[in-house]
Amino acid sequence: MSSESELKKVMVKPGCKHGKDGQYTAGMAILVTQEEFDAFGDKFNPVVTDQPAADTDGSQDDGDPGFDLKTAKMDDVLAAVADGLVTVDEVLAAEEKRSRPRKSLIEALTGGE
Secondary structure, X not given: OOOHHHEXXXXXXXXXXXXXXXXXXXXXXXXXXXXXXXHHHHHEEEOOOOOOOEEOOOOOOOOOOOOOOOOOOHHXXXXXXXXXXXXXXXXXXXXXXXXXXXXXXXXXXXXXX
């Protein structure tokens, strides 16, 4: 098993699964080795946070998965809201802090209000 310093925290992308039995599903934050990241990186979004993640040995933390609103693409944000990883209010607050808020994302979340 790799040491903790060799693990990388990632979030499984919407529409993707990871793991021998596909047990890690879209929106889950997990820890993977650099080798897994290199081989399956198209399934993951990097997570930049101090939040704990599930280790691929099967353990998982029940806390916040650490979804990074600053770097997430619009489709990923909408999927995270649909999956209950973040709330609409959290996304709107994060968008207000951006130097250039994504109008299309705000409209999608508020129905154009």
